[in-house]
Amino acid sequence: MVQIKKKKEIEAKIPDAGMSDIVFLLLLFFLVSTTIDVDTGIGLSLPEYIPPEEQEFVPLSKDRLASLNINENGDVLLDGDIIAIPQISEKLKPRIESKINLPSKKKLVISVKTDRKTNYNLYIQALDQIKFSYSEVQKAYSQSAYAKKLEDLTPEEVKDVKTKIPIIISIAEPEQIK
């Protein structure tokens, strides 16, 4: 028997010894250039711009409106009474809660008004209090209506919570300095 010698195949191989070096380099690059921190803050939607000539005066009944004024000295007025900023949420919560079952035209409107010289930090603290009271009320509502946490609700349920407790904040224009 004649044995036919199998021709030895030449193995083709892509040289990959340097690959991990390249990957390491890429990894280092992305490590250095990455910023993972997310932007956090208080979200708001501004009202549409309407030129002064076309502005209409819409009357708003008094029990719908909570007006919050902050002057340049840092005094805070809620519906005319002086109040400390950390107390705002306690005052607002019952008022928001009392309007949960009213139609959307009767929900609470919170109007925030500042002077041009009011400190920005105070404004943010006040806005924070307002947002906080809304989120507390929304949490309590989702707990009582669905027995679930706000973040576990289905999209439809979230929508219901948001229509029951809409966040209406009106940023009034500061008065011009005469």
Place this chain on the structure above:
Amino acid sequence: MPDIIFMLLLFFMVATTLRERDVYVKFKLPEAVAIQKIENKRLISYIWVGKSGKIQLNDNLVLVEDIQDIMYKKRVELPNVIVSLRIDKESNMGVVHDIQQELRKADARRINYSAMLKQ
């Protein structure tokens, strides 16, 4: 080993948003409790207001009057742009209000007052 590195690499590639902006103004953010995260970083335009009252919009220092034009163009490109306002906490409301008016005119009405979580 290379697998793990690959995985890390992929993670950082996905999590990265390239090009950090240079900030030319000095600012210190206010602190707040009821804050939200903005999920989509690509939608954000930034406005900085520094201690000195200088205003920076994205990459350039601008005047208040310029904001409307720039933001209007931006909004045409990116209809649901979010404007992140990074304003120094010692600023006056006057400048904040002026910026808001410009944004309203430009119809870029989704804003976010940037704030740090109060510890």
